[in-house]
Amino acid sequence: MRVICTADLHLGRISSRLINDVRAADFTARAAWERVVELALNEKADAVAVAGDVIDASGNYFEACGPLETGLKRLSSAGIETLFVAGNHDWNSLPRFCEQFAGLRLRLLGRGGRWERQTIERGDERLHICGWSFPAARHTENPLLAYRHESDGVPVLGLLHADVNQMGSPYGPCSSAELLAAGPSLWLLGHVHRTNQWQDAAGIAFYPGSPQALDPGEVGGHGAWCVDFHRAGKPNLRHCPLSTIRYEDLVVNVDGRNDEVAVEKALHEGLERMVQECAKEPGPLELLSCRVHLQGRTALHAHLALHGWDHVDELRRESNGITAVVERIAVNTAPVLDLPNLARGNSPPALLARFLLELERGENLPMIETARERLGTSYQQMRIEGDGEPAGEAAPRQQAPDLEETRQLMRRQGYRLLAQLIEPVS
């Protein structure tokens, strides 16, 4: 029995940080859903299972309906059944859709937060699929508490939209241990957009991730999973890349590279390496968007700290139809300094060097606590409506800096100030 597993389609969303050279329509959740359908047809799947958050928001209902309906018609025509559970984003819109298109071969499991089981049969093969749907936008109880496993020797696939190992979460909190102990041989989970997996001898629980990467925080490959169930033994999982964009964090060490040409060369090399790696993986990948983190000690630190890298647009590589670009360069470099030696004097650089050394040693400095309070106050003054919403995992900051973040901020700004004092850049 072959099932295509996916979750968190978020129809109505589009990948962020696109470049002008690409066709935006190819980077939508709609297009990703079409690729999921195509995959199911090509793989001659018996069913498609989707673990919630199919529609991004209730307001997106009509815009999501069109592509969803089209895809489901194709699947129905091929005799492929589609099973959904509703997530926190589509708890009300997905049931409405399923009612409206009841004539198609689709099924919403666990409506109203009640566990439900459906059995698929193909010849002499059978598969139980049990699922639980969000009854409201928030659900603070553990959905597994109501689950009752009935074993009859047939493999069971559990569909659940939940926040795993995030106790206290308002989005169906449960633990991975509970999942693995619950009984089903495979749990298909939704809610987290990046792939993650837990397994033990009893079974597997995994987040398939969204089929289309939508945000720079969703690094790594994205796609759907092709799962083959057998009568005995663990199911076999195979990742099928479907995303047209891939976000990656690229750490470039510029230690000892003291001129722009050398740094640029390091950037190009890093980008080339990354795009070559991505090119090895099959799939429809068109755009590789890298967030570069420059690290290491360089004489260019002062310039980089003040002006950043001026030529981001020129950093571009192409390989096998994949365009690799740099979305942003985060400068985390340090100047080429002998801090202990510099710290021996009493000049401003020496005092600053001592301060940085204390930070590097992890000493408890009274000013850090004071700074954290000042930063917290300032953060509150600049609070943005919608803070804390799961709008994207790579949002710059969702809460006031804690002590460790404050230390890092002080460290980074301390290095900038030191570089500016020693070698003023206007």
Added chain:
Amino acid sequence: MSAFQFTRIHVRRAPGCSRGWELRNLSAGINVIIGPNASGKTTTARAITSVIWPEKAIAHTETEAEFCLGGKPWHAELYGRDAFYQLNGVPEKRPALPAVEALGERCNVGLHDLLRTEDKEIAQSILLEAAGNYNLDAAGQALGFDPNPRFGRSSRDDFGAAKNEVHRITRELDDLGSESARLGELDAALHYARAADERAGILAQAIEKRRSLEAYETTAASLKRFDARLAALAGTELAQLEERQRFFEARCASRDEAQRGIDNALEQIAACRLPKTGVAAADIASLKMRLEDLRRADAAVEQLQGAKAAAQAREQTALDALGRIGDTAAPDLPALNDLAAFVREWTEVGLDKVATQRWRDWLGNVAPAVDLDELRTAEVVLEQWLRTPGPVRLTVPPWLKWGMLVLAVLLAFGSAAIALSVSPFAWLGLLPAAALLIMAFVRPAERPEPLPPTLPGRVSPPRQWECSSVQRRLDEIRIDLHRANLAAERQRERAAVEPAWNEILERKGRLEAKRRELSETLGCEIDPALFLLFIENVRIFRDARRTSAEVQAQLGTATAGRTEVLAAISSALSSFAIDASTDFSQAHGRIEDLVSRDQKWRGAHQEKDAREREHRNFGQQCDSLREEILTILTRANVADAAALDLLLRNFEGFAKAREEERTLRGLRENAEAFFRQHSEFEKRAVADLEREHEATVDKAKTIEELVAEKTGIETKIGEAKRRTALENAVAKREAAKRALLEERDSKLNALSGHLVLEDLRRKMGELSMPAVFEQARNLFARFTNHTWELIQPDHDHNFRARDSAAGGSSRPLAALSSGTRVQLLLALRAASVANDERGFDIKLPLLLDETLANSDDRRAQDIIAAIAELARDGRQIFYFTAQADEVAKWRAFFVREDVPHGIFDLSIARGEAAVSDFEHVSSPSALVVPSPDGLSYDEYGALLGAPPLDPREEVGAVHLWHVCEDAATLHGLLKLGLERWGQFEDALRHGGEKRFGDTAARLRANAQVIEELCACWRHGRGRPLVREALTEAGISGVFIDRVWEIARSLECDAAKLMQTLDRGEVSRLRSETREQLRQFCVEHGYISTDAPLSSEAIRYRLRSVASDLGLGADRADFILAKISV
């Protein structure tokens, strides 16, 4: 504290400097380094700094230094930034020194800035100096630190607008959702209306069918009234009949015309008088080929006749040239070849002899006039004589001499007067007077001149045995010695040539003997040049004779062939009763006539065949048309056309009735089928059906409204499904939110920076500043000899100084003289440096620029006193200046004060001919910078005498006229004593950046373009060749003068020199030596293996650099025009 004190600095190599220089015995105190502009002051300062901090060294420099640190001797060697240190001669790590970032700049004191401070807020400068010259506020500002971060209005507005847009679209979609709920009601109503509509449609059909049945019956009755024969006709039979009859007559006329054509063709065939089969094409082709053969044969005969005549003419000419020598008189050809080889060898030996003779002449044969050993001995003897100490002459100045005379006379007269009038003992006073006279006029004993030595035999002695004469003679001897060496060298070269010369002479003699032998053999005097001509004429005669015979034979063959071809043509033509031909033109005419007749014969036959085909065709058509006419009349059952016309007059009405009946017959069948299907309507009348129909139509009228309403909603839903407005709006909102979040991150970073800076300020106030102020206060008191004392500032940084001379009252700093204020700032700088040195227990040298020239005497003395005080504290000072009066001030100070010091002239250190005589240089006040008023920039450059841009030099040596763009700026810089870019750059490094502001940026950009230009120009060009390089490359003394002379004429361009040498301009210079020189030049950079850049490539490069620097392309072109590429 251990002092870091240099004892020696050796700049071995530096960009733009052809040779290095060394400063020895540097003082532990003050070292005044003097040198004119571009003499290497900046390079020396950089070398000193780079020994302490190799990170500051620039590429391609080599420096060696010795210094004392903690009383121990250190040695340092720097190659670029690679530094190697030795302590007591043993390799050692670099000594622990403060970081370059902390002190690298501050040990270079820009006194220009300190002097300008008088125009600024002194308190601000004091605080800056006390903070180690680190401007924390400026740094914070540059980094964008912000104590009160707030969102910008635009980003918040963008986010708000994006959110509103999402809400608006969401509301629209919610409304659509409500509308979609009504779709069910609409479907039900529509179903009922559509059923009524369907019933109305069936009723309408029943009405129509019933009416069709009634119409058919009426039409069928009317059709029966027409003639029965009309049913077989189509109505067009009369027209067809008339047309067929017209065609029939026309075809008959054509058939007769074809018969006449056949008769004419038969007549033409008979007139051609050819056989019945005509002329075969093969026969015509054969005749034409033979005719072509005849033409070729005629041409060959004619050509051979011409060749025969030409050969006979050459034969005659050669005979005339040989003077009618018969065939038997000419020697055979092999013998002539030997003779020719002899003549060639004769010529080669002659040329070789001439060349060797010229070389021998150039070498000459002059033996040295004087023996070399004698000259060398004489040189040694004279050098020794000159080194022997000379006579010592004690001379008395004239004024003293005459003073003593006057004194002696006065003393004598005085003594005499006293002796005569008072006491005879006074005559003793004559003794000192006599002694004075003796001292004034009697020459003391002199040390004798050394005895004249003996010179070797033929070497003549100097005219006089005194220094100048001996030195002159020594110079002459050295020149003689050089000439003798050269003559000896040439004699050796000539001796080497002699064997070859003798061999040539010997070969020449052998050839002469052979010539005489040949002359006797031939019986006439052999002149090699004339003999070559004789041999040539014999060859021509023999060739012409042979050619004539060969041509005659070919002519006979060609004539026979021609006759044969002519006979064959006549034979072929005779079969067509044509007479035989005698030549080409006759044969050609007869063949052409035959061809013409044949063509006419063939045309007539073709015409006859075509006419016969036409005749048959038209005959068949006439038969067919007659048949058709009969068929039409038979079908209408009439006898002729008139009867047919009468019958067809009623056809139109008949046809109409028949058509209507046919149409209605189909409708009748359709209606019968309808009523069989809907039997409920079969018996109902039309009126009954119409009543029911009207009622049903009323019920169906709502369909359109319902459909419109439903379609409207479905269209909206369909559009909503297709569009992506909300998707796009959400994407925009997320982007705006992300921008806001990022801005908040940035703001928090700015606040973090501010907090770090705040913390740093606090620490400065607690730790660093008090110590610096305390030390500065002490130094300031010492600098001013305790006249002034700096008072600790209040919280508002109001500084005051206490004047001990005025009873200890405090005064604001504005009351201090400018010199005292500079002393205060210098004290602060020294205290700040010392504050940082404390952690290392070290005292680093201070480097100061010229400053005193622009100071009045009092201020200069104050500054010097302060510097001297620092030196007394054990700190080594380097003071660089190009100003003579500054040196004078220092000299005067050193006379008065006991401070360890040294004065070093860089020009002397560099061993340059023009030694800077700072003792006699006029004061700077006499230096007048001409004003550019009324002059163009070019004219001003000419007035200044600005040297042209030399791309071989480093950019530091470039005159500022090339770097500036306007005369006013240039004039201002010159007035400040800045003439070269290096000086200006140095001034910028020492705090001039603020002073010159935008001008500095602009000039720096220009200088970078010039530097790029020089680098581009040097690409692919070697460095200038020097004579020493030629010697090192192995050019011997014999050639060195000639090669160097050529090199100089080529502006020391090694590549051009090699091209010249390759052309053999210096004869006898061996190719191995040339290759050796070429390899040496490549290895040592005199020749570049790269191709020089084209002017276009340089222009492109300069424009690119200029563009990067924010300059226009015109500026790049202007700078490029300064040199010729």
